[in-house]
Amino acid sequence: MASNKPNKLAFLSMPAPASYVAGLGRGASGFTTRSDIGPAREGPSAEVVAEAQARRGEEPDVDPAQFQDPDNEYGLFAGTTYEQDDEEADKIYEQVDEAMDSRRRARREAAERAQMQKLRAERPKIQQQFADLKRGLSVVTDEEWENLPEVGNLTRKKRKREERSFVVPDSVIVGDRGKNEYDNALDPRQQQAGGFETPADSGALTNLVEIGQARDKILSLKLDQMSGISSTSGTATSVDPKGYLTSLDSVIIKSDAEIGDIKRARMLFDSLVKSNPKHSPGWIAAACLEEHAGKMVAARKIIKQGCEMCPKNEDVWIEAARLHNNEDAKVILANAVQHVGQSVNIWLKAGDLEHDVKAKKRVLRKALEHIPNSVRLWKETVNLESSAVDARILLSRAVEVIPHSVELWLALARLETPDKAKAVLNKARKSVPTSHEIWIAAGRLLEQEASSPSKTPEQRNKELDLVDKTIEAGVRELRKHQVMLTREQWLKEAEKCESEGSPRTCEAIVKATVAMEIEEEDRLDTWVGDAESAEARGMVGTARAVLAYALKVYPDRRSLWRRAAELEKAHGTTESLDAILSRAVVHCPQAEVLWLMSAKEKWLAGDVPAARQVLEQAFVANPESEQIWLAAVKLEAENGEFAVARQLLVRARTVADTERIWMKSAVFERQQGQLSAALETLETALKKFPKFAKLYMIQGQIHQSMGNIALARASFGAGLKSCPKEPSLWTLASRLEEADGKSIRARALLEKARLVNPANEHLWAESIGVEERSGGAAQAKAMLSRALQECPASGVLWSMALWAEPRASRKTKSVDALRKTKDNPFVVCTVARVLWADRAVERARDWFGRATATDPDLGDIWAWWLKFERQHGTEEHREVVRTKCIAADPHHSPVWQSVTKDVANVAKSTREILEIVADRLQ
Template identity: 45%
Template sequence: MAAPPQALVNRNKKHFLGVPAPLGYVAGVGRGATGFTTRSDIGPARDANDVSDDRHAPPAAKRTKKKEERRKKKREKRLREELERYRQERPKIQQQFSDLKRDLSKVTIDEWKAVPEVGDVRNKKQRNPRAEKFTPLPDSVMARNLGGSPLPQSILIQDWQSNKHFEHFSGMLTPTGDMDLRKIGQARNTLMDVKLSQVSDSVTGQTVVDPKGYLTDLQSMIPTYGGDINDIKKARLLLKSVRETNPNHPPAWIASARLEEVTGKVQAARNLIMKGCEVNPPKRRFMARSGTVRIWIKAADLELELKAKRRVFRKALEHVPNSVRLWKAAVELENPEDARILLSRAVECCPSAVELWLALARLETYENARKVLNKARENIPTDKSIWTTAAKLEEANGNHHMVEKIVERAITSLSTNGVEINREQWFKEAIESEKGGHVHCCRAIVKAIITCGVESEDQKHTWMEDADHCVNQGAYECARAVYNIALQTFPGKKSIWLRAAYLEKNHGTRESLESLLQRAVAHCPKSEVLWLMGAKSKWLAGDVPAARGILSLAFQANPNSEEIWLAAVKLESENKEYERARRLLAKARGSAPTPRVMMKSAKLEWSLNDLNATLQLLDEALRVFPEFAKLWMMTGQIYEQRNDLSKAFDSYNSGLWLEAIRIEIRAGMKDIANAMMAKALQECSTSGILWAESIFMEARPQRKTKSVDALKKCEHDPNVLLAVSKLFWSERKISKCREWFQRTLKIEPDLGDAWAHWYRFEQLHGTKEQQEEVKQRCLAAEPHHGELWCSVSKDIKNIGLNTEQTLLAVAKEVAIPV
């Protein structure tokens, strides 16, 4: 049964409808509202005593914003307080003058008028006011209207604009006013008509004056100067005043003449110049009144006679007695006696001028010069040149024992006076002393200065650098002094003895070299090269017995030395003492059987044309030294000489690839030679002589590639570098060829083949100077090795040739590369 309608209504009715609101209820608070108030309401909807509901607190962002606003207010307040405090401590300028500004209210009208204008302190015109100036119209405007036809107004206005500083014209208004410029031109025309009428003929209506011609003449008389006439008058008066005040002032006369010249008055300018020359005859009178040293010297230069020049300098020294330049110039014009007198006075006026003291000492006698230098040391205790001059003076007068004492005292005195002892400057002084011929002085300086500022462990290295520097400067006596001190400190150093020996060999005498070598072998008896240098020096001098004596002493000190044995053999063989050479080689084979000794023994027999004895010695040597390639080569060459090619091939094939390859090439078997070369390069990949040979076995297009491969394998081999030089020669690359020759000989200066090829190259492509340079460098290097070089130098026909003769002979054998 369905419920009645009334029951449905009661069931849907809300239970809070019609019920009083609970205590503290605020409508809408559940939706986040805090009251329903308007601007017209007196207060908030919520009572002040109501309990707050934290569930509906304001968002955090709003709280943060309020907090920031409070901080901002505090910060601004703090800034205002700091600014006020800063202003109180450092008030503005206007605040500092605030009390004075208040006092301005008490200033009267008369006081205000007495206040000066701005700039009164600095502006001279405002401090001295003058009457207002009225400047007439420029003559350029008047000249333009002389022709009778007025100029356009725009041109006149431009002329006025170029003279804006003129404000009045005879009481008229300025161009900025209402003045009509055309009327000015008409007035000028009227004025010209009046003047023409005055000079006209008495006949009425007729005249003998041509108006156009007269105006043309007037135009030609106008000066070319375009400035103001009043300015010219002022300048003329001013220069006249200068001339009258100081007639001996040439620039005033010159300026006056120049002014007249500019304004077109040439004759007046001439008159002024002539009168100025009368008042000031020569220029030197004007210069004599000046204290400038340069002007005095110029005045002396203007004089043509020597006597007049002396007079000018003596007059100059009266006005400028402390000028060193004037004293030196004056002394140069005097004879020695007068110069000595002048210098005596000069050192009194200029006691700190070292050059004057030294010049005076040079002109004095020995005793007086010593006194002069002593006075100079008293006046200038910090200059070393006075001490060195004193040392040179003693040396020049034969007091060599005093030279070293003076130099030592100089070092001590200068150090005491706070002067830094600079080794480089003192070495420079020593070099200059040597070049001036003062040998004892340079030695004393080197001895006194060589140890200054050098640690004991750096002495040898530093002293060798000092010696090299002296040699480069051409100061060989200084270098000798350095070596002597170094040898006293390091007597057992073979390298220092060798350096000193080479210095004597290149720049000394034979006696000095031999004396040094005698001392050297006494301290270094085991040094073979020192013994050999001594023996060679005696041999070159033609003293063969002395050379034998040195070598015998060398044998005693070095009984098993290969170099000494071979040197003795060479001495005997080149002096045609072949039996002595044979006996020496036999002893050498017994005591020092080295490959070179065996080879030299066979070479001696070969040179004497005893081929059987040569082959016997070679067979004996090959059994002991089968790896020595030159023995195999010699054997093959002897068999070739006998026309026994099969044995020659076997010999080359057994010991040396290169000769075997060359035999195939000479036989025309190029393919076999290429195959052998390829195999040889595989087995001996670092053999420079094989790579050098392989380059020219290739066809021309492939030679460059082959040379690159050779350089990769043997970068620093002289044979490869020589082959590359020849390759550039074949390609006619002159500069590169010369560069590679130099590179080759820098690595191996003992390679005679390179010297011969370079000399031949310069004979074909160089100058006489370049040929001579190569020859001299070759003589200095004294080469001994090289296949072509040895084939000529060791030929029995060429025994006794020196280095120069060998170079010329080998150069003839050089084949031009193609």
């Protein structure tokens, strides 16, 4: 049965109708490509398109222009009437537009103004730059405008010269006439052999040796004529033969540019002095210019004219004296005195020209006749006196003439005996009641008398008390006369007294003035800041006095006592430190740290009985103090009294039953080798303190040292159940498994630890270490990448990442590490190691110093520095590292803690521990 369905294949194989264009109904047009053969055909015509659209039932496109009236129609609504409703609608639309615009207008205008101000601040207009100069021109008078000098050419550009032509002389023409000619005949001077005559045979040979000898003879002849007495005239010459050649080297050869500058400056100064002849700086500058150009005669002539035009100006006379020799300068200054007799500088310059002391005295005393009220002249005159008696007489006269000069009164007091000096200072105080220097000088005088060896201690103490009373009275008197010095000014005076060797006066000034201008609630912080700043400037006495006054006001502040003790420890003696600590424990008996500092200082001084006595007193004041009990145990254990230390621990566990005392008891038994006793102590302690992680750690380590891995694993497991937030416990448990050869189990423990303690850098570092030790470098690198994603600011992880980089990219990585960790000490130390590997020795040493300064409590960094100095430094460098490490007394960082907590290193000092750690570092 035949199918009625149309055959699609037959339809597709049918030819296209004529003028068929695919997609014509959608607006497409036909085109041909380069692959087509033959020329491209044109698109269908308008009639064909219209026929096709009519066949499909589509309406033809309408041209809008056919409905437009070309005379008066231009748009859709052209020709319509504009009625009142249209006008009202337009107004409403305009009001809406204005309202929308006004909402943001203020904000927009403010932003535009701010932007414009910023632009004007960065790039101001030229008229704004010169606005102040324009305003200044308003005060210039017409006469000044007319007297402005004419300037030369300052553009440094060569001017075009007018080209001039000259007639060439006949001699030049005649000489050049035969230049290009040549002869076609032989020279008659030719030899018969056919060769030319040689220069040697003709006698025209140049002998360079004879020329050099002749030159030397001429030079020696000139020098002989200049040396001594001339052979012709018999008169002495003014040329030094020894310095003649040397002086030739000192001649300054000026370039054309410098000569041009000098000429232009000479024109400028010439115009200046002519337009304003009474302007003394112009004459001085013109003379200096000629001096610089090497024309001393012209310079002296100019300055002479300046003295004539400006006879009342002292600077011109002094400059004239400088430009002349000594004898002429005396004459010049003698003339200057006639015109400017009241000038102190001219008299002093005249005195300096005299080389004889008597002549200087004569000049200065003549000056005092003209200017009797000059302090400077009196001081210079007194300084010339070699006898104290004559100086005293002069100063006595000086203070009569100038009673308000504090310097002269103090100088006179220094020359008098102590008794007369007191009278002089009393007169000075009455003459100048507003001077604080006189009161300070009185206090220093009393302190000097008290320090006399002939005085008894009682007399000395009484006179030292007078110093305090004198300074207090001085402060009161100054307040009465409205002389209000600030605290900072008084403290500077105190530091000045300390630096000049008057510590008691310094202390008196601090006592009298340190409490001024301070609110009561700010006094403590202000005084501590004053003490710290004074200590930083090296003024220990001032800092000590400030803290002493603060301790009188706040005797129960343990922080103040500790600060004073630290000051004495750093800058004082053992006796002063002991005195401070003895007073501190009396005023603050409950301050455990002060008792411990006192006992430690006595122990370090070698006085163990005294240290025991201090701790016994501390027990009385603080019977349940954990720190004091442990300090007593450490004292006895360090001195070999193990039985006494054990008894103290037993008593401590009874009196002060704390978890730390139980832990120290177990550690003590472990250090003594009593492992069973230590385990019994730990079992008892764990029943009392089941949440104290360190007990589980010690118990597990003891079992591990005894070789009982199962019990050690059980101890660590119990600890992890009780204290899951303790990273160190997880680390010890993983290391136990790793030591037992079970790296998979160690890896699992650390993964669980990271889940319990997220973002913990030490757990991540331990995991990376496990991968590295098991030989999985790729796993370790992947683990490090994950760790840095979770802990992006970890110094430990960045240090590991930095060292794991290839050597070529470590420096670039160092910059990122320092920026992201904010100069973490571990990263700084690693940068130093990178520089060490690159042989940058000095830079590596600087970076090690930066690392230890950032955190001196990290022992591994000190050990790395010592290891570096072992390789590249001297014994002095190594000793510096050891000394600084001992002073810092570090306690943390991984390798350092593992060494210090090792039982074999219990009694070793910080110096020995440092050497061991440096050996272990790799």
